[in-house]
Amino acid sequence: MTISPISAPPAGVAPRPGSATVEFRSLRRAFGSTVALDGLDLTVHPGELLALLGPSGCGKTTALRILAGFETHDSGDVLVDGEDVTRIPAHKRDAGMVFQSYSLFPHLSALDNVSFGLKMRRVGKESRRRKAMELLELVGLPQRAEHYPHQMSGGQQQRIALARALALQPRVLLLDEPLSALDAKVRLNLREEIRRLQQDLGITTLFVTHDQEEALSMADRVAVLRAGRLEQCATPSELYARPATAFVAEFVGTMSRIPATRSGDGVEVLGRRHAVDGTVPATGEIEVLVRPENVGLVPSAGGPAVVVGASFLGAVTRLTVKLPDATLVKVDLPTEQAARLPIGGGAQLTLPDRPVLVDVRAGSGQ
Structure with a gap:
């Protein structure tokens, strides 16, 4: 099935030639009685870094694994540049994936880890060595080319894993909580490096995280998931300033709840009447949600x-x-x-x- 790609990428996003549009359409996946994805509709534009953000069990990793071909879905469509990839095996989907656990081959050097995929595609020895060294330069580790994983720090291993994912020049880069196993300072430095590389390469990227700070600092847009459903997808600034739901408001940033009473089509809180962003719930006691800097x-x-x-x-x-x-x-x-x-x-x-x-x-x- 082929469907025409939709809409242009967000302002400021510069896709490289060959980067892809990714679409999830009415995607559903259940594991027994547990619904991991419940009708997910989401588009990732060429060259965009989109973060999938949400609590554990919200479906973000399931969506990523379905796109990669490591999981199947029960219904709906997964499209890359308008083509349904459901029946395409994982190794032919032209997607590079970086895992939380690095997943490097312990018996191979950094250079051989990076060039492994090229070797599987029967690229000549000199060509794959040259390409691997270029990628090690790109991630700032050419001096570690002959080192083995146990001789490198966690941050260095993750850079090697990133270089390996980029070696085959995938149309889509998939990052599954790649920073969560690192300490705070390394995590901060590496997320800046990943963002710089992604922007320089212009590659379409999905980044799964439960860390709101990572999502807001790295992504062009952030998709907030809850119980397998998309609550809101917006730029970081819009998500923070204009959350669509109470869940998004409290999950992204800090919120306080202040009791309020209905007053016509508005509310009264702290002795003053305020207009409401959205509608006032018809029943139940109500509260106003406010950020610390707005009080x-x-x-x-x-x-x-x-x-x-x-x-x-x-x-x-x-x-x-x-x-x-x-x-x-x-x-x-x-x-x-x-x-x-x-x-x-x-x-x-x-x-x-x-x-x-x-x-x-x-x-x-x-």
Whole structure:
């Protein structure tokens, strides 16, 4: 089955010749009574790095493995440049994959690991050595060409795995939580390197992660999954500033929930009426979701709120404020301003004059 590719890549994305459009259409996969994917519809544009983000069990790795050919799906379509790849075996799908566990051959040197796929395709010895050395240069490890995996750090091994995945010049690069086994500093450096390489090469890339910081810092767009369904797919800035659902709002970044009451087609919260971004739930007690940087806070002798905690974050300090009903609210303020709000001191909270996101309070009967 061949279907025409759809739409152009997002602004700023520069695909290389040969990079692919990937589409999941109404994709469903169940393992017994557990539904891993429940009608996933998603398009990855040529040259785009799209992160699949969500909690464990949301279906993100299943989607990646189905695209790679390591899993089958129960229904729906997987298309690469409009072609249904369902019946194409994994080794012929022209996709490079990097795993969390590196998966290098322990008995082969870095050079031989990188050139292994080229050898399987019967590329001549000199040609594959030259190509492998070019890729080792690309990932910054030419000096490790003759080293074996046990002689390299985790970050170096993952760079070798990345070079190996790129050796066959795949149309699609698949990254399955490749940084989760590394320590924090190495993880930060390597995610910057992966992003730089991906942009330089212009290769269509799917990156699976449960780490929101990785997704937001690396991806052109982020697809947030929950229980096998797509909650929202958007640029990192849009996802953070305008989450489509309460789940996305709380999964991406920090959110506080503040009790509210209905007021016509809006809500009343902290003594003021606000318009709502979306619709107000018809039943159940409701709460407004707000990010720490969007809450105003000034000293106020005698309350009504009380500062009960402070976390120094450098230029910003995150205060925890308790409302009269015992609700805790996170507030980010410049550290100099936060110093004027001591622990135990009274304070007054305000929200910005713009539409707010509303959700039903947990346990309120819905």
